[in-house]
Amino acid sequence: MMQKVVLTGDRPSGKLHLGHYVGSLLNRIQLQAEETYQSYVMIADTQALTDNFERPEKITESVFDIMRDYLAVGIDPERTTIFIQSQVPELAELTVYYLNFVTLSRLERNPTVKTELAQKGFETSIPVGFLCYPVSQTADITAFKTELVPVGEDQLPLIEQSNEIVRRFNRTYNTDILKEATPLVSKTGRLVGIDGRAKASKSLNNAIFLSDSPEDIRTKVFAMFTDPNHVRVSDPGRVEGNVVFTYLDAFHTDFEEVAALKARYQHGGLGDTAIKEILNATLQTLLEPIRERRQTFTHKELCDILQTSTHAARRVAQQTLEEVRNTIGLRYFD
Amino acid sequence: MMQKVVLTGDRPSGKLHLGHYVGSLLNRIQLQAEETYQSYVMIADTQALTDNFERPEKITESVFDIMRDYLAVGIDPERTTIFIQSQVPELAELTVYYLNFVTLSRLERNPTVKTELAQKGFETSIPVGFLCYPVSQTADITAFKTELVPVGEDQLPLIEQSNEIVRRFNRTYNTDILKEATPLVSKTGRLVGIDGRAKASKSLNNAIFLSDSPEDIRTKVFAMFTDPNHVRVSDPGRVEGNVVFTYLDAFHTDFEEVAALKARYQHGGLGDTAIKEILNATLQTLLEPIRERRQTFTHKELCDILQTSTHAARRVAQQTLEEVRNTIGLRYFD
Numbered sequence: 001m002m003q004k005v006v007l008t009g010d011r012p013s014g015k016l017h018l019g020h021y022v023g024s025l026l027n028r029i030q031l032q033a034e035e036t037y038q039s040y041v042m043i044a045d046t047q048a049l050t051d052n053f054e055r056p057e058k059i060t061e062s063v064f065d066i067m068r069d070y071l072a073v074g075i076d077p078e079r080t081t082i083f084i085q086s087q088v089p090e091l092a093e094l095t096v097y098y099l100n101f102v103t104l105s106r107l108e109r110n111p112t113v114k115t116e117l118a119q120k121g122f123e124t125s126i127p128v129g130f131l132c133y134p135v136s137q138t139a140d141i142t143a144f145k146t147e148l149v150p151v152g153e154d155q156l157p158l159i160e161q162s163n164e165i166v167r168r169f170n171r172t173y174n175t176d177i178l179k180e181a182t183p184l185v186s187k188t189g190r191l192v193g194i195d196g197r198a199k200a201s202k203s204l205n206n207a208i209f210l211s212d213s214p215e216d217i218r219t220k221v222f223a224m225f226t227d228p229n230h231v232r233v234s235d236p237g238r239v240e241g242n243v244v245f246t247y248l249d250a251f252h253t254d255f256e257e258v259a260a261l262k263a264r265y266q267h268g269g270l271g272d273t274a275i276k277e278i279l280n281a282t283l284q285t286l287l288e289p290i291r292e293r294r295q296t297f298t299h300k301e302l303c304d305i306l307q308t309s310t311h312a313a314r315r316v317a318q319q320t321l322e323e324v325r326n327t328i329g330l331r332y333f334d
Numbered sequence: 335m336m337q338k339v340v341l342t343g344d345r346p347s348g349k350l351h352l353g354h355y356v357g358s359l360l361n362r363i364q365l366q367a368e369e370t371y372q373s374y375v376m377i378a379d380t381q382a383l384t385d386n387f388e389r390p391e392k393i394t395e396s397v398f399d400i401m402r403d404y405l406a407v408g409i410d411p412e413r414t415t416i417f418i419q420s421q422v423p424e425l426a427e428l429t430v431y432y433l434n435f436v437t438l439s440r441l442e443r444n445p446t447v448k449t450e451l452a453q454k455g456f457e458t459s460i461p462v463g464f465l466c467y468p469v470s471q472t473a474d475i476t477a478f479k480t481e482l483v484p485v486g487e488d489q490l491p492l493i494e495q496s497n498e499i500v501r502r503f504n505r506t507y508n509t510d511i512l513k514e515a516t517p518l519v520s521k522t523g524r525l526v527g528i529d530g531r532a533k534a535s536k537s538l539n540n541a542i543f544l545s546d547s548p549e550d551i552r553t554k555v556f557a558m559f560t561d562p563n564h565v566r567v568s569d570p571g572r573v574e575g576n577v578v579f580t581y582l583d584a585f586h587t588d589f590e591e592v593a594a595l596k597a598r599y600q601h602g603g604l605g606d607t608a609i610k611e612i613l614n615a616t617l618q619t620l621l622e623p624i625r626e627r628r629q630t631f632t633h634k635e636l637c638d639i640l641q642t643s644t645h646a647a648r649r650v651a652q653q654t655l656e657e658v659r660n661t662i663g664l665r666y667f668d
Contacts, residue, residue, distance in 0.1 A: 045664065046430065049431075049434060049662070050433075050434055053431075053434040053435070053506065053662075054506055056507075056662045056663045056664075057663055059663075060662075060663040060664065060666075063666060064666075084666060086659075086664045087664075087666065087667075089423060089424075089426075089427050090423075092423075092426050092427040092429070092430040093423050093426040093427070095426070095430055096380065096426040096429055096430070096463070096470070097383075097387075097463075099384075099461070099462045099463035099466055100383060100384055100387040100461050100462075100463035100464070101387070101461075101463075102461070102462050103459045103460055103461060103462065104438075104460040104461075104462055104465055105458075105459065105460070107462060124439075125437045125439065126437055126438040126439070127433070127434050127435075127436070127437055127438075128433045128434075128436050128437065128438055128441060128466065128469070129430070129431075129433035129434035129435075130434070131438055132433055132462065132466075135462065136430070172387065172388055173390075303666070303667055306666065306667070307666075307667045325420075328383070328387075328390045328394075329390045329391055329393075329394040330379065330390075330394065330420045330421075332394070332397060332398075332418060332421065332637070332640065333421075333637060333640070333641045
């Protein structure tokens with residue numbers, strides 16, 4: 001049976017948090033368990049450098065933190081090939097060839113990139129590396145003959161861009177060596193930050209990390225945004241936009257209990273302290289084994305696993321690169 | 335004594351012609367003879383693909399023709415490292431890192447690139463690979479710690495762009511591993527085409543190739559643009575803009591004889607046929623030994639030399655890449 005290749009990854013710009021856990025890690029663990037899939041997980045340091053090249057240590061120092069997070073949540077290097085992007089130089093070479101198959105106006109029109117450029121304040125001074133990261137992603141996707149790419153809704157234009165390059169390459173050289181990828185749109189939206197902002201992230205300092213101490217978790221839960229009009233315990237409270245309930249929905253294992261809590265809160269008579277205690281207990285239970293498992297790996301073990309699996313990823317990428325070179329005709333010495 | 339590294343190269347998009355001979359090949363042979371220089375000559379197939387990716391065979395098939403031309407004119411692989419760009423993948427990796435150090439507006443402002451985009455009709459649909467070729471050139475220049483780059487006046491902006499990336503990289507990482515290059519502006523301008531157009535080139539079909547047969551040389555000389563108002567032998571003729579005299583200036587070894595011919599032509603009494611016979615004899619004498627030497631190399635010999643010297647170039651590029659990676663911090667396994 002041919003396995004379908006699934007590629008996911010993270011930009012290493014800090015430890016992983018609960019947003020990553022519900023947004024992608026759980027999904028990866030599920031996919032890894034199915035025998036029909038061959039999973040690759042990329043630690044995208046080269047991509048992260050495109051908007052962090054002035055502080056590379058932020059990226060390079062996060063690589064092993066993220067690897068530790070992966071293993072702690074249960075990504076199994078026996079089943080999933082975890083690799084570091086920069087250590088597969090074939091990806092850079094594919095990127096250079098693919099740059100010929102995309103026009104500047106097409107890159108500038110990419111909605112995902114446009115939004116990110118605005119967020120980063122890059123509009124007037126766009127680093128070319130950042131503008132080109134969708135081409136680098138095409139190299140990542142095609143190098144492993146990826147068929148499925150789990151993505152958020154907002155990343156769909158990146159898969160479209162990749163498939164466009166694939167089609168144009170295949171058409172130009174009358175070949176089918178490159179494969180189009182199918183996006184697997186995740187049902188879970190982004191996890192909000194503890195402050196109620198749209199996205200939990202390290203830079204906004206509003207995320208609960210998988211590696212947070214019990215005290216940090218408790219402090220962050222008790223700092224969560226709830227309903228500003230819910231002043232007295234007896235007041236009716238709002239559940240929509242209330243971060244505690246958003247997190248209970250995402251992490252509490254008993255849906256019925258959460259529904260009952262919501263009803264009481266909306267009716268009046270359930271205080272913020274009480275629901276925060278419940279959420280705190282939920283998250284402590286979830287994160288304790290992950291935090292403990294994080295400590296069971298030595299740096300050398302992480303290093304060995306990463307080196308072995310990056311080497312395995314490289315062999316696959318080398319083969320694809322060889323096919324691409326041969327297709328273009330860049331083979332001079334036999 | 336430390337040798338100064340000199341880098342030159344050609345896009346392999348056809349055999350070399352007399353324009354290359356006076357414009358760069360002679361200069362390379364001179365530089366190669368001086369012990370203070372270490373010469374690299376790059377066959378820039380990856381760069382040539384940026385505007386020829388739809389017909390790669392035009393590029394890949396020219397690589398060995400150009401190598402044959404190099405050896406035939408006297409570029410000596412014992413003294414000059416001749417290599418194929420695509421076979422030094424470290425250059426692609428350096429390119430990807432350098433893309434972070436240049437903004438889109440800076441690339442778009444590059445006068446050399448602007449002119450070329452207009453010439454190629456790319457204005458509305460710019461392939462990103464082509465727009466980025468100055469960054470790829472920065473990789474070529476820095477990979478070998480190049481100090482001198484012989485260029486035409488019109489290519490000066492490319493060296494400026496490269497030096498800007500070098501300075502920005504070194505400043506960002508507080509290092510001096512990358513070296514700025516000094517342009518060595520060639521005194522000889524571009525050789526006009528036999529039709530009097532500004533540039534002899536394969537695509538305009540107005541060039542005399544180093545490999546042209548004696549018959550082809552004669553036919554091309556006799557098709558040369560002279561002075562359209564010089565109808566009868568006895569008429570005074572113009573020397574300026576007269577291609578035959580431009581070529582006599584460039585290739586005839588006896589300046590005094592050329593000066594005497596010009597005077598007679600301007601005075602009247604010297605026919606086009608006579609000056610074309612003189613130029614034909616001059617070019618036949620120049621090109622016969624080159625053409626014969628071209629035939630003395632088997633394909634296998636060219637292949638062996640290229641493979642050996644590309645390998646030598648790669649070792650140098652690998653070391654630079656290693657330094658760049660270490661500077662950024664992309665070293666995870668020791």
